[in-house]
Amino acid sequence: MVKPLGLAAVALLALTACGGGQSSPSGTASLDGATIVVGAKDFAEQNILANITAELLKANGAKAEAKEIKGSANTRKALEAGEIQLYWEYTGTAWITYLGNDKPIADAVQQYDAVAKADKDKNGITWLPASGFNNTYALALATEKATQLGVSKLSDLAKVDKPTICVESEFSTRNDGLPGLLTAYGLTVPKDDIKLLDTGVIYTETDKGQTCTFGEVFTTDGRIKALGLTALEDDKKFFPVYQGAPTLKTETLTKYPQIAQILAPLGQKLTTEVMQGLNAQVDVDGEDAADVAKDWLEKEGLLK
Numbered sequence: 001m002v003k004p005l006g007l008a009a010v011a012l013l014a015l016t017a018c019g020g021g022q023s024s025p026s027g028t029a030s031l032d033g034a035t036i037v038v039g040a041k042d043f044a045e046q047n048i049l050a051n052i053t054a055e056l057l058k059a060n061g062a063k064a065e066a067k068e069i070k071g072s073a074n075t076r077k078a079l080e081a082g083e084i085q086l087y088w089e090y091t092g093t094a095w096i097t098y099l100g101n102d103k104p105i106a107d108a109v110q111q112y113d114a115v116a117k118a119d120k121d122k123n124g125i126t127w128l129p130a131s132g133f134n135n136t137y138a139l140a141l142a143t144e145k146a147t148q149l150g151v152s153k154l155s156d157l158a159k160v161d162k163p164t165i166c167v168e169s170e171f172s173t174r175n176d177g178l179p180g181l182l183t184a185y186g187l188t189v190p191k192d193d194i195k196l197l198d199t200g201v202i203y204t205e206t207d208k209g210q211t212c213t214f215g216e217v218f219t220t221d222g223r224i225k226a227l228g229l230t231a232l233e234d235d236k237k238f239f240p241v242y243q244g245a246p247t248l249k250t251e252t253l254t255k256y257p258q259i260a261q262i263l264a265p266l267g268q269k270l271t272t273e274v275m276q277g278l279n280a281q282v283d284v285d286g287e288d289a290a291d292v293a294k295d296w297l298e299k300e301g302l303l304k
Contacts, residue, residue, distance in 0.1 A: 031062035034256050039078055039087030042070045043199055044282040044289060045135060045220060045275060049088040051293035053246060053263065059303050060262050066290070071170065072097065079125070079247065086248040086259070089127075090135060091115045092240030094247075096176045098123075104176070104240030108134065111241050119247070126253050128260055130245040132271040135220040137177070137239045138231040139165065142209045146230040153233035154185055157214070166195045166202045166212035176240055178216075184238040200283070203227060220272055222280020244270070269300060 036057055040050035050066035057064040067084060069075045072093055078084045091111050095101050099118050105111040108130075116127040139154060146152065149160055157163060171177035172194065182189060195211060206215030207227040217224055217231060224231055246263055253259060278296060281287045297303045 031057060031060050031256060031258060031262070034062040034064075036062050036064045036086060036256075036259075037084045038064060038066050039075045039084035040066055040068045041072055041075050041087075042068055044279050045218070046088060047289035048275075048278050048282060048293050049244065049270075051290045052266065052297060053086065053088070055294055055297055056262060056266070056302060057259070059297075060258070079249065080123070082249075085252050086246055088244050089247045090242035090244055091130065092136065092176060092242040094119060096240060097174065102175070106237060106241070108241045108243055112243055112245070120250060124250045125247055126250045128246040128248070128263055129267040130243040131267050132269075133220055133275045134241055134243055134272055135218050135275065136234075136242045137171070138217050138219055138234065139181075139214045140206060140217040140224060140229040140231045141214050142207055143228050143230045145209045145213065146232075151232065152230070153235040154181070154238070155235050156232070157185065157187055160213070162193060163189065164193050164195060164211065164213045165189060165216075166197050166205060166214070167216040168199055168202070169196050171216050172196060181238055184236055203229070203283075220275040220279060221283065222276045222278075223283050225276065226280055226284040265300075265302060 034057075036054070038050045038054045038057070040046040047066065047068060050068075054064040054066045069078055069084070075084075075087055076089070076098060079087055091108075092104055094115050095104060095111065099115065099122070105114055112127070112130045119125045119127060139157075141149075141151070149156075151157070151160065165178070167178050173179065178194070197205065197212075202212065202215040203217065203221070203223045204227075205212040206217075206229060214232075217229065219231065223229070245267075248259070278292055281292045282289050294303075
């Protein structure tokens, strides 16, 4: 189900619903003359989103390209430094990592509104309307292993003898990652039982169940279903809501207000289920993110 737009999103759409200039495929003013680099963190979903965004902006007259950057912090710094003009961020990441809050807001709309207001007021960064997908974290394991161990929720980890948990390096240090998770659930896991692996390796090794009993996964990742993994229920609601939304400097949106209207259809169309399917095409089927993005835009009639 698509979450309703927050107040900030509704206001933004109202402010940018019209504009002069030449007509573009989406009926908005053309972005002729605009050069926009769309950043992407270094994983499939971000590359798909960046390419979807760049293609849509190109179709509306801009000179646009997608650019992969390693890690969340570097991508955010690239936006702040003007090296990129736009990228998709997640509400939970910004609220905790960039805005310095300890506790997430459970309601998705309230979380979006709080992030959008704070980031604009403090940092001059505007959040366009949030999408319908929530790419939050989870710990997963092979389904047959889950049955064998009798686990279905994160609280059940307490009864597992010497669990081995595989995570990415960034997740191993973030407050909204493994340290906070272990604290919230009152768990102690020896350092030797925490393995740092690349994202793709975590999924395959968790499926095998030898190096990794449990692995860090993302809820929109198509490999969960493809590999037959079971994501454990976050029964204490530790993980924040991670709704994705395009972010850009407010000055950029002031210069090119039509960007908001051009990208508005994405918010309603990009649900968790849609992202799982798109991600699976890249991570499971081995397709190119740029091809997947363009095919989806054409299928949805957004490149007319």
